[in-house]
Amino acid sequence: MPRHRDQALRDAQQLERSRAAPWTIGAIRRQLDYGFRWLRFEPALEREFEHDLNRSARANRIALLAMAALTILLAPVFDTVVFDLPVAANTKIRLVQYAGMLPVLVLAIVACARGVSARLAEAIMTIQFVAIVAGLMGVRVLLMEQGVDFPVEFTAVGFVGIVALGRVRSRIIIPVGVLTALLVIAIEVWGIRPPHAAYYHLAAAGTLVLIAAYLQYTSEYSMRGAWLDQRLLELVSRRDGLTGLLNRHALESSLTVAHAHAVREGLGYGLAMIDIDQFGRYNNGYGHPAGDQTLREVAQMVESYARRPLDVCGRYGGEEFTALWIGESGDRLEAHAENLRAAVQALHMEHKRSTVGPWVTVSVGLCYVSAPDENDSLSAVLATADRLLYKAKRQGRNRVATGSFESLPRPALTGNL
Ligand SMILES: Nc1nc2c(ncn2[C@@H]2O[C@H](COP(=O)(O)OP(=O)(O)OP(=O)(O)O)[C@@H](O)[C@H]2O)c(=O)[nH]1
Numbered sequence: 001m002p003r004h005r006d007q008a009l010r011d012a013q014q015l016e017r018s019r020a021a022p023w024t025i026g027a028i029r030r031q032l033d034y035g036f037r038w039l040r041f042e043p044a045l046e047r048e049f050e051h052d053l054n055r056s057a058r059a060n061r062i063a064l065l066a067m068a069a070l071t072i073l074l075a076p077v078f079d080t081v082v083f084d085l086p087v088a089a090n091t092k093i094r095l096v097q098y099a100g101m102l103p104v105l106v107l108a109i110v111a112c113a114r115g116v117s118a119r120l121a122e123a124i125m126t127i128q129f130v131a132i133v134a135g136l137m138g139v140r141v142l143l144m145e146q147g148v149d150f151p152v153e154f155t156a157v158g159f160v161g162i163v164a165l166g167r168v169r170s171r172i173i174i175p176v177g178v179l180t181a182l183l184v185i186a187i188e189v190w191g192i193r194p195p196h197a198a199y200y201h202l203a204a205a206g207t208l209v210l211i212a213a214y215l216q217y218t219s220e221y222s223m224r225g226a227w228l229d230q231r232l233l234e235l236v237s238r239r240d241g242l243t244g245l246l247n248r249h250a251l252e253s254s255l256t257v258a259h260a261h262a263v264r265e266g267l268g269y270g271l272a273m274i275d276i277d278q279f280g281r282y283n284n285g286y287g288h289p290a291g292d293q294t295l296r297e298v299a300q301m302v303e304s305y306a307r308r309p310l311d312v313c314g315r316y317g318g319e320e321f322t323a324l325w326i327g328e329s330g331d332r333l334e335a336h337a338e339n340l341r342a343a344v345q346a347l348h349m350e351h352k353r354s355t356v357g358p359w360v361t362v363s364v365g366l367c368y369v370s371a372p373d374e375n376d377s378l379s380a381v382l383a384t385a386d387r388l389l390y391k392a393k394r395q396g397r398n399r400v401a402t403g404s405f406e407s408l409p410r411p412a413l414t415g416n417l
Contacts, residue, residue, distance in 0.1 A: 004229070004233065005032070005229050005232070008229070008232045008233050008236050009029060009032065009232070011236040011241060012025050012026075012028070012029045012232060012235075012236055013029065014241055015236065015239055015241060015244050016029065017244075017296075018242065018243050018244030018245075018296045018299065018300065019244070019296075019300050020243055020244040020245050020296075020299045020300045020302075020303035021239060021244030021245075022235065022239075022244075023044075024045070024048075024231065024235060025232070025235050025236070025239070027041075027042060027044060027045045028045065028228050028231055028232045028235070029232070030042070031045060031228055032228055032232070036221070036224055036225075037221075038171075039169065039170050039171060039217070039220055039221065039224065040171065041224070048231075049224065049227055050118040050119070050169070051118055052227065053118065053167055053169070053223075053227075054117070054118035054121050054122075054167075056167075057121070057166075057167030058112055058113075058115065058121075060165040060166075060167055061108075061112045061121070061125060061165065061166060061167060062109055062112050062113060063165060064161055064162070064164075064165035064166060065105050065108050065109045065112065065128070066109065067161070068101075068105055068132060068158075068161065069102060069105040069106065069109070072097045072098070072101055072102050072105070073102070075093075075097055076090070076094065079093065083146075083148050085143075085146055085148070086146070089142060089143075089145065089146045092142050093139055093142050093143065096135055096138045096139055096142065097135065097139065100131070100135050100138070101131065101132055101135035104127075104128050104131040104132070104135075105128060105132070107124075107128075108124050108125065108128040111124050112124070112125075122168045122169065122172055125162065125166045125167075125168045125173075126168055126172055126173060126176050129158060129159070129162045129166070129173075129176070129177075129180075130176065130180060132158050133155045133158050133159075133180050133184065136150075136154050136155050136158065137155065137184060137187060140152060140154075140192070141192065144192065144194070149194075149198070151201055152184065152188060152198075152201050152202055152205050153201060153204055153205045153208065155180070155181075155184050155205060156181070156204075156205040156206075156208035156209050156212070157208070159177045159180070159181070159208070159209050159212050159213075160208060160212045162177070163177070163212040163213075163215055163216040163219075164215075169220065170216050170217055170220045173216060174213050174216055174217065177209060177212070177213060177216075178209065178213060181205070181206060181209040184205070185202060185206065188202055189202075237250075238250035240299075240314070240315040242292055242295060242296065242299075242315075243295055243296055243299035243300075243315050244296075244299065244300075244303075245299050245302070245303060245313060245314045245315045245321065246312070246313070246314030246315070247314065247315060248314070248315065248316060248317055250314065251312070251313075251314030251315070251316065251322060254312045254314065255271075255312055255322070255324055255378055255382075256378055258310060258312050258324050258326060259324075259372065259378045259381070261310065261326070262326055262327075262369070262372040263372040263373065263374045266371070266372070267326055267327045267372070268326075268327065268328070268329070268330070268368065268369060268370045268371065268372070269324060269325060269326040269327065269328075269368075269369050269372065270324070270325045270328065270330070270333035270334075270336075270337070270366055270367065270368045270369070271322070271323075271324050271366070271367045271369070271381050271382065271385045272322065272323045272324075272325075272337050272340075272364050272365065272366045272367075272385060273316065273320060273321075273322055273364070273365045273382075273385040273386050273388070273389040274298075274302055274320065274321040274322070274323065274340070274362050274363075274364050274389075275319060275320045275321075275362060275363050275364075275389055275393070276294070276295070276298055276319040276320075276360060276361075276362055277351075277354060277356050277360070277361045277362060277363055277393075277397040277398055278351070278353065278354045278355065278356065278397070279291065279294075279318075279319040281351075281353040281354065282294065282351055282353065282354070282360065284353065285351075285352060285353040294349055294360055295319060297347055297349060298319075298321070298344055298347075298360070298362065299315065299321065301340065301343050301344050301347065302321045302323055302340065304343075305323065305336065305339070305340040305343070306323045306324075306325065308325075310326045310327070311323070311324065311325055311326065312324040322382075322385075323340075330368040330370065330402070330404060333366060333368055333402075334366060334368075334400065334402045337364045337366045337400045337402070338400050340362075340364065341361070341362055341363075341364055341398065341399070341400055344360065344361060344362045345357075345359050345360075345361050345362075345398065347359070347360065356396070356397045356398045357398065361397060361398035362398070363389060363392040363393050363397045363398060363399060363400075363401075364389065364392060364399075364400040364401070365385045365386060365387065365388030365389025365390070365391065365392055365400075365401050366385065366388060366400055366401070366402045366403075367381055367384040367385035367388055367402075367403060367404075367405050367408075368402060368403070368404050368405060369381055369404075369405040369406070370404060370405075370406060371406065376405070380405075380410055380411060381405055383411035384403065384405055384408055384410075384411055387408075387411060388401040388402065388403050389401065391403075
């Protein structure tokens with residue numbers, strides 16, 4: 001097992017303990033544990049893989065289809081220069097190539113370029129593969145009538161092409177490829193009945209198909225392994241190991257994206273700094289392991305209040321969390337922050353050393369930005385929320401201090417967001 005995977009798996013196991021971590025982490029770890037010899041992930045993961053594969057396959061597929069189209073376009077030159085075929089035979093062959101194979105390829109190119117869904121793209125690639133093999137067999141029959149032995153291996157080359165560049169999952173393309181090969185063999189042996197010596201060509205084509213099928217399996221297997229590794233590393237590196245929330249680095253980039261989105265769409269948003277009250281005393285009284293568990297519980301509560309698609313939340317540092325809620329009025333945001341504060345208190349996590357009350361509580365600084373402006377930096381909003389948080393602390397803790405960004409004096413900045 002590669003070392004980076006080993007480390008990522010250990011981190012993932014730790015993250016799984018915090019319920020605020022995304023489900024994908026557990027799913028990927030389980031998948032790496034169970035293996036995927038049958039080249040199939042559990043359904044939700046398979047959908048993500050399918051989606052990513054489709055996105056990354058587009059250029060390869062278009063290149064493959066374009067190469068096939070170009071070969072067909074250049075075929076007349078070859079036929080005329082090398083074989084000097086009679087016009088009548090030429091016409092039939094051109095009909096198969098230009099009226100049959102070429103339109104299929106062009107349609108497939110257009111569909112791939114437009115970025116159709118993963119399933120449709122795979123269906124299109126598979127259908128065009130079968131259509132091209134059928135066309136090649138048609139051309140072979142027509143050329144044989146003219147005494148030209150158009151090698152049957154071209155059909156196998158079609159399979160090699162789709163394996164190398166088509167990026168169609170094995171469980172679709174291997175059965176289709178092998179069935180097509182069997183059909184070609186049947187047509188050859190019982191239909192075309194070529195001279196005995198030509199059976200070597202058939203054997204060569206069959207061997208190529210087998211090699212390509214094996215290649216398809218092994219390359220998809222390593223592609224899947226690399227995809228799981230990369231997704232796991234990506235997820236683990238963005239998460240805070242203790243709470244499972246976004247870590248500071250990932251949080252800042254997600255906040256930046258959300259802020260830019262709000263500016264672009266003219267949506268108001270609220271940014272909240274959430275801090276556990278007298279957590280130093282908590283650690284002193286109950287010990288750091290208990291402190292860690294409390295951090296996890298609070299983190300999970302913060303996460304449960306930031307679950308809409310554009311919401312962002314993360315661990316800002318220490319016992320401080322940040323949440324960004326987009327597209328709500330100031331009143332609703334204040335109510336939301338107040339509900340979160342009350343929900344933490346309602347967890348009834350004992351905190352005997354707190355001067356605020358018997359339970360663990362949080363203070364919240366909520367900065368409401370009603371009309372985000374591109375001239376206002378996210379740092380200024382963060383700094384304002386931070387000042388509001390300290391206002392809540394000064395006023396006695398376990399409360400929400402709200403302020404409108406536009407009506408408060410701009411803070412002096414130190415960050416670079
Ligand atoms: N257990 C645990 N404690 C942490 C972690 N990160 C920060 N802390 C503790 O959080 C405490 C923060 O203390 P302070 O910044 O003084 O604030 P506070 O005690 O919460 O007091 P107020 O914020 O004024 O209510 C420190 O004791 C840190 O050790 C962590 O990952 N685990």
